[in-house]
Amino acid sequence: MAQNIQQVKVQKAGEQAYEPLEPIEKKLIAWSLILGVVLLAILIVVSYAAFPGSF
Amino acid sequence: MNKLFKTEDWWSVWIGLFVFVLGLFTLAGIDLLGWGVKTNVWANLGKATQAVSSTYAALPGAISIILTYLFMLIIMSVGARVIGLNLRKFAIGFTLLFWIAYACWLLGSWAPIAVNTPADMQKFGLGFSLRLTAESGFIIALLVGLIIGNFFKGFAGYIKEATRPEWYIKTAIVILGAVLGVKAASATGLATAVMFRGLCAIVEAYLIYWALVYFVSRRFFHFSKEWSACLASGISVCGVSAAIATGGAIKARPVVPAMIASLVVIFAVVELIILPGFATEILHTQPMVAGAWMGLAVKTDGAAVASGAITDALIRGRAAAEGVNWQEGWMLMAATTTKLFIDMFIGIWAFVLAVVWTTVIDRKPGEKVAGAVEIWNRFPKFVIGYFLTFLIMLGIGLIFPGLMKSATAATGEIDVFRVLFFVLTFLSIGLVSDFKQLWAEGIGKMAVVYLVCLFGFILWIGLAISFIFFHGLTPPIG
Numbered sequence: 001m002a003q004n005i006q007q008v009k010v011q012k013a014g015e016q017a018y019e020p021l022e023p024i025e026k027k028l029i030a031w032s033l034i035l036g037v038v039l040l041a042i043l044i045v046v047s048y049a050a051f052p053g054s055f
Numbered sequence: 056m057n058k059l060f061k062t063e064d065w066w067s068v069w070i071g072l073f074v075f076v077l078g079l080f081t082l083a084g085i086d087l088l089g090w091g092v093k094t095n096v097w098a099n100l101g102k103a104t105q106a107v108s109s110t111y112a113a114l115p116g117a118i119s120i121i122l123t124y125l126f127m128l129i130i131m132s133v134g135a136r137v138i139g140l141n142l143r144k145f146a147i148g149f150t151l152l153f154w155i156a157y158a159c160w161l162l163g164s165w166a167p168i169a170v171n172t173p174a175d176m177q178k179f180g181l182g183f184s185l186r187l188t189a190e191s192g193f194i195i196a197l198l199v200g201l202i203i204g205n206f207f208k209g210f211a212g213y214i215k216e217a218t219r220p221e222w223y224i225k226t227a228i229v230i231l232g233a234v235l236g237v238k239a240a241s242a243t244g245l246a247t248a249v250m251f252r253g254l255c256a257i258v259e260a261y262l263i264y265w266a267l268v269y270f271v272s273r274r275f276f277h278f279s280k281e282w283s284a285c286l287a288s289g290i291s292v293c294g295v296s297a298a299i300a301t302g303g304a305i306k307a308r309p310v311v312p313a314m315i316a317s318l319v320v321i322f323a324v325v326e327l328i329i330l331p332g333f334a335t336e337i338l339h340t341q342p343m344v345a346g347a348w349m350g351l352a353v354k355t356d357g358a359a360v361a362s363g364a365i366t367d368a369l370i371r372g373r374a375a376a377e378g379v380n381w382q383e384g385w386m387l388m389a390a391t392t393t394k395l396f397i398d399m400f401i402g403i404w405a406f407v408l409a410v411v412w413t414t415v416i417d418r419k420p421g422e423k424v425a426g427a428v429e430i431w432n433r434f435p436k437f438v439i440g441y442f443l444t445f446l447i448m449l450g451i452g453l454i455f456p457g458l459m460k461s462a463t464a465a466t467g468e469i470d471v472f473r474v475l476f477f478v479l480t481f482l483s484i485g486l487v488s489d490f491k492q493l494w495a496e497g498i499g500k501m502a503v504v505y506l507v508c509l510f511g512f513i514l515w516i517g518l519a520i521s522f523i524f525f526h527g528l529t530p531p532i533g
Contacts, residue, residue, distance in 0.1 A: 018277045024415055025273065025280075029266045036262030040520065043255045047524055051248045 063222040066134035068440035071229025073130060074472050075444045078233065081465035082451070082458055086110045091126075091471035092119040096189055098166040098179045107471050108464070124153050127475065134222075141216055148217025156196050156478040163192025171372035188368035193361045193481045194328060200485020201324070211486050220483035221295065224357035227476035228391070229440035231360070234466045234473060235388045236445040240452020240459065242385075242531050245343075249389050252347055252524045253396035259351065259520055260397045261404055264291030268508045276504050280416060281307045284408065285315050286501060290508055293398050294319025294354040296435055300401050304409035305417065318501050321488055322509065323358035331365040339373045343525040344518075346386030350393025351517035352509075357480040363390025364477070371530075385530035398435050 059065050077087045089108025097103035104116030111119070128149055135145040163169060166179040171186035185191070204211045211218070239246035265287045272283035284305050289298035295316040302312030330352060338345035345366050353359040367386035374381055448466065452459055 019279055021270075021273050022416075025269075028411065028415075029270050032262050032266035036258055036266070039258045039262065040255065043251075043258065044523055047248075047251060047255070051244075051251065 060137050061139075062436075063134075063138065063219060064225060064436040066138060067222055067225030067229055067437040070130050070134055071226045071232075071437070071440045071444065074230055074469050075233050075447075078465040078469035081468065082461045084461075086468075088468040088471070090114055090119055090122050091468055092116065092123045093471060094160060094164050094189070096164050096166055096169045096175070096179075098181075103161060103164065107468050120157065123471065123475065124150075124157075127153065127472065131217075135217075144216035146217075148214035151214050152217050152479055152482060153475075155199065156475065156482045159196035159199055159482065160189075160192035160474070160478045163187070163195050164189045171369070172375045174375075186372065188365065188372055190361070190365045190368045192478060193365065196478045196481040197324060197327065197485045200482040201488060202485070204486040204488055205490055208489075214486070218483045218486045220357060220480045220487065223476045223483060224360070224480040225435075225437035225440075227473045227480065228356060228360065228395070229437055229444060230469050230473040230476070231387075231391060232441035232444035233448045234470050235384060235391065236448030237452055237459070237462050237466045238382070238384045238388060239445070239449050240462075241382075243453070245385065245528065245531070246388070246449075248525075248528065249343075249347075249385075249392050252389070252521075253350075253392040255520070255524060256347075256351055256393040256397050257400050259516065260292050261400060263516065264508075264513055265404075267291075267512060268504075271508055271511075272504050275507075276500065278501075278504070281305065281311055282315075282501075284412075285312050286504060288404070288408075289315040289319045290354065290505055291513065292354070292404065293356065293394070293401060294323060296398065297401050297404070300405040301408055304405040305412040314498060315501065317488070318498055318505060319354050320358075320484060321490070321502075322505055323353055323355040324484060324488060326353045326509075327358040327362050327365075331362050331369055334366050335369040335373060339370050341522065341526050342367075342370045342374070342381060342386050342530060343389050343528040344521045345370055346389030347393050347521040347525050348518050349386075349390040350397075351521060352514050353394075355484075356394060356398065357477070357484060359394040360387070360391050361477060361481065363387040366390070380533050381530040382533035389525070395438055395441060399438050401435060 060069075074088070080087045081089075086108050089106060089110045091107045092104050093107040094104055095102060101116075104120055106112065106114040106116075106119045114122075128146060131149055132142060132146055135149075136142050166175075166181060166184065168185045168187055168191055169189045170176055170179055170181060170184040171188055176182075176184060187194075239249075268290045269283050269287040272278045272286050273280070278286065285298045285301050285307055288301035289295075289312070291297075298312040298315040298319065301307070302309065330349065334345040334348060338348070346363050349362040349366055350359050353362045364387050367383065367390075370386060371381050371383060448462060451462055
């Protein structure tokens with residue numbers, strides 16, 4: 001652990017060689033956001049129907 | 056079977072359940088915990104403490120405190136011994152922690168600090184009060200911990216064996232389940248709405264926040280995949296547990312989640328100090344929105360639940376000043392439920408990440424994909440304890456409504472210990488937050504990512520969605 005922390009001090013968090021975002025990462029991010037927004041929209045509709053007192 | 060007794064996570068369940076079961080005897084008319092210390096808001100120190108139950112009314116407050124300390128020392132020492140800690144060091148450390156923590160709680164209950172309604176100002180003959188409510192004891196404990204942890208490191212090192220914020224907060228949350236279960240029984244419609252909202256928080260935290268933080272970290276701050284994944288989990292899900300679970304899932308170097316966990320604790324500390332007051336100012340007419348917001352915005356269990364408790368007290372105090380007496384605990388329930396539902400999915404998320412990493416992002420020849428047993432391994436066990444105590448008390452309240460009064464008294468007694476575990480948590484969090492060391496280890500750039508994400512979207516998306524689901528809902532009148 002001490003050696004690891006020493007390595008990190010020499011090569012601080014984020015100071016590694018830059019790895020550009022890969023296409024697969026962009027795809028996963030996009031799908032995650034789309035799925036999240038769609039699910040939230042569905043949950044809001046369900047909530048409105050099931051718990052009308054919320055609105 | 057051994058694993059059930061070898062981790063703090065499981066011992067938080069056993070100790071929490073033990074306290075809960077002792078409290079249940081009250082339902083049968085046997086008062087086993089009524090000697091626990093109740094701390095009143097006080098102007099006269101002689102009236103600050105008393106036994107929580109009228110059965111023990113003759114017991115002097117000072118004896119109540121001592122009995123409470125001894126009980127907590129014994130039950131925690133049993134756990135410490137079995138986990139394999141140095142028992143002598145733990146007992147000494149716990150003793151010092153308890154008395155410092157209790158002094159902080161007592162100070163927070165001093166009338167010129169705590170009182171926040173005109174009626175109470177008159178009762179105590181005060182012309183001025185800081186109006187912070189008795190829950191300010193959490194903040195005082197936190198600040199005292201930070202001072203000791205950063206400026207009296209020798210002493211902090213001396214009590215290190217007992218400085219275990221995760222263990223204390225997990226135990227507190229198991230006990231809290233029972234307290235909230237009784238409340239839920241008294242207003243099932245609202246409780247169900249709170250539960251449902253908790254489910255929605257999972258979608259926000261994992262699918263929306265995580266993706267955005269990962270993107271910001273990679274694209275604008277040029278962090279590697281290893282750092283970005285752990286940062287995303289720490290910042291968007293649940294600082295300590297999620298960062299560590301993610302590190303394990305993607306096989307990151309151990310130092311990565313460790314540093315991120317420290318970063319999240321620091322931010323949670325700052326949020327705990329600032330957010331409840333801010334939420335009270337802008338959301339005092341939308342109490343359930345405020346409670347849920349705390350659960351989404353604050354990223355450690357201890358700070359999130361305490362933020363909920365402080366917000367609960369501040370907003371109720373403000374409403375009481377205007378003649379509206381909301382029941383205690385509903386905003387706290389919203390914060391706790393939101394946060395715990397997010398916690399429950401850590402195991403599943405770690406599994407998903409492990410699969411994604413090993414099959415797509417960082418595929419190595421011959422590497423096996425993680426098994427589904429990882430979901431159970433990563434599942435925070437204390438959440439089982441919370442839902443167990445919650446559902447038992449909810450069931451008792453719904454099936455035997457005649458027992459509600461006894462159930463409320465029972466949970467009032469065990470709540471004494473919940474509060475003290477909370478105070479111990481905050482003192483401990485302060486003690487372990489060494490700002491100088493963290494800065495030297497390069498935490499600065501990660502802190503910028505955290506600031507950008509927190510103020511860029513986490514706070515505001517959380518507020519907007521809490522508002523959509525909860526606006527107009529108020530706690531029952533107490």
